[in-house]
Amino acid sequence: MYKLYxxxxxxxxxxxxxxxxxxxEVNIIDVHQLDDFKTINPVGAVPxxxxxxxxxxxxxxxxxxxxxxxxxxxxxxxxxxRQQAIENIMFANATMHPAYGRLFFLTQHxxxxxxQQEILNTAAESINQLWQVIENKLADKSFLGxxxxxxxxxxxxxxxxxxxxxxxxxxxxEKTSKMLNAVQAMPSYIKTVQAExxxxxx
Ligand SMILES: N[C@@H](CCC(=O)N[C@@H](CS)C(=O)NCC(=O)O)C(=O)O
Numbered sequence: 001m002y003k004l005y006x007x008x009x010x011x012x013x014x015x016x017x018x019x020x021x022x023x024x025e026v027n028i029i030d031v032h033q034l035d036d037f038k039t040i041n042p043v044g045a046v047p048x049x050x051x052x053x054x055x056x057x058x059x060x061x062x063x064x065x066x067x068x069x070x071x072x073x074x075x076x077x078x079x080x081x082r083q084q085a086i087e088n089i090m091f092a093n094a095t096m097h098p099a100y101g102r103l104f105f106l107t108q109h110x111x112x113x114x115x116q117q118e119i120l121n122t123a124a125e126s127i128n129q130l131w132q133v134i135e136n137k138l139a140d141k142s143f144l145g146x147x148x149x150x151x152x153x154x155x156x157x158x159x160x161x162x163x164x165x166x167x168x169x170x171x172x173x174e175k176t177s178k179m180l181n182a183v184q185a186m187p188s189y190i191k192t193v194q195a196e197x198x199x200x201x202x
Pocket of ligand 1: 007011012043044046058
């Protein structure tokens with residue numbers, strides 16, 4: 001069984017959803033209930049995954065480890081499609097995730113409300129440009145992976161939930177909204193949200 005260190009609502013939810021899609025059992029641990037999480041991951045970030053004797057960090061690397069290990073429709077075998085799937089995972093993890101990360105950072109570190117709002121708006125504009133990139137990619141398909149959700153669709157859906165914490169306008173196109181709604185209706189997504197809530201109130 002895998003052990004996944006998570007924070008409720010954080011990017012680690014995508015790891016858990018993918019584990020469920022891959023029909024893998026997972027024991028989830030809320031890092032807020034630990035005093036010594038940095039002894040497990042010195043960066044202190046989730047997701048952190050324990051697979052047997054190995055501890056893996058960095059969301060995209062964990063995702064690729066799981067997708068390579070367990071064959072599934074989430075990760076195509078055809079060389080070009082697989083390269084595209086990796087590119088989409090990296091876009092989600094290394095481009096969209098940090099764009100949202102700026103909203104959290106600015107809220108925590110800029111105290112002047114007017115200045116904070118101006119910079120938040122600028123950060124939101126760059127997030128909106130990234131959602132437009134996704135909207136364009138979805139012009140001829142329902143999911144980034146084609147007809148069915150890919151790991152990147154799942155990651156982007158988890159991040160899309162963060163916009164509501166901030167007083168900014170996040171603009172998401174019609175095709176993208178459909179994709180995000182479809183991922184949120186997946187049993188693996190619903191179970192993950194429930195599991196995080198249950199584990200965090202213990
Ligand atoms: N580069 C890391 C970043 C992960 C990350 O930023 N995780 C956030 C939650 S979405 C986190 O753990 N933040 C708490 C912290 O960094 O102390 C990855 O992709 O795994």
